[in-house]
Amino acid sequence: MYLNHEEDDYNLSLSRFESMLKTNKVFFFDSEEFEEIILYYLDMGKTNLAKKALKLGLEQHPKSTGLKLVQVEMLVYEDKLDAAEKLLNELYAIEPHNEEIYIQRASIYSKRDNHEKAVACLKKALEYTDDHADVYNLMGMEYLFMDDLESAKSCFIQCLEEDIADQSALYNVVYCFEFLDQNAAAIDYLKTYIDRNPYSEIAWHQSGRLYYGLKDYENAVRAFEFATYIDETFVGAFMEKGKALERLKRYTEAIESYEQTLALDDPTSYALLRIGKCYEKVGNKVAALKYYNQTVHEDPLLDKGWIAITDFYIRQKNYSKALYYVNKALGIDDQNSSYWKRYATINKALFLFEEAEHGYRKAVEFGDYELDTWLFWVDMMYQMGENDNAILALLQASEYFPEAYEIEYRMAGLYFTLEMEEKGSYHLANALRLNATHYTLLEELFPQVMDLNSIQKALRKYRK
Known part of the structure; x- marks a missing residue:
């Protein structure tokens, strides 16, 4: 049976260290073991244990540069930047070619929002490091902080050239392409990446997302499928595949893809909702x-x-x-204009005009400025006899739709109803000028005013 000896040694070091803390016995660890233990606790957010390990490590290895660099990292983590910088200067005097000194100095500059100097330090670190991928990744992040997306993209690409399996760099490359509105170029890059690493489910998934954004749903489905072939438990890829299949109106296949997410993980309300919509479509x-x-x-x-x-x-x-x-x-959400519009439409169908008027008013109040919303609202107020309020709403609507004949016919009808013939005639003339063929709108909504001489005279003029 194959054993990962390095991992076993690492776990053994942790077990021995934690046993030492419990028994108060002092065990010896070499400096590298201490470094790994400290970094493990930092990654886990267990700062107190990391500090204990560092203290014991420095007691056993007071001249260890590696442990002192870990100490610098911890000081930076705690925002004790001046103390970290002082210790770094001491280490630089001893080991001026240690790449970790430049990396930590870059971290200090970054914390102080001096990202240009951070990049300069990382470029220096590149001269001495064997781990170019990590340094390029750090440089990419600094360029992101400076909103220099092109430079960031180049760094993440360089990182992937050095370490093709770095998934965070892959995500960041795609992010840069998308932010720069270079989706087609991102797809081209991912094609070359997949040629080198064809079993990267992340690359296939990101390709699918990009194709979906470009409305190329056929290729999106194909890319998501490859992602699921590589990782049969990739819930996100099954979900995205379902969305793309919906766009292609392949609802039965979309249901199968969504149901796969339910089989792999706890049910999500989103997947259940999409399945419901697909079943309704079929x-x-x-x-x-x-x-x-x-x-x-x-x-x-x-x-x-x-x-x-x-x-x-x-x-x-x-x-x-x-x-x-x-x-x-x-x-749940009483400020959603589309929900209020539905509420109004339903109440209108139930002949509950006061509730319908309230719904349309709320829809407008929360940003629904569609013409039909204004018109339905006005019609409800007219049904309730609130003619003055209806006119006020129409005046508001006309600011958004100055050339809408539907508004002008309603204004005319309301003013004629209020026996304000001069204003009624003005708006009727506007309505006929904008669309004379729809004069029947006045007759449908305001039949009681159609016999007025001023209206008949205006209509005869436009019929000629």
């Missing part, structure tokens, strides 16, 4: 409703789940149930 209403209900059961605070059920019942014209569920969504 006409299986029973399964759709089942998954919508599972969605809100899984996450009762997911407003999108409640809205999915709302829309389901709206399509079934079951407005009483739709009203119940839209109120659930509004209970």
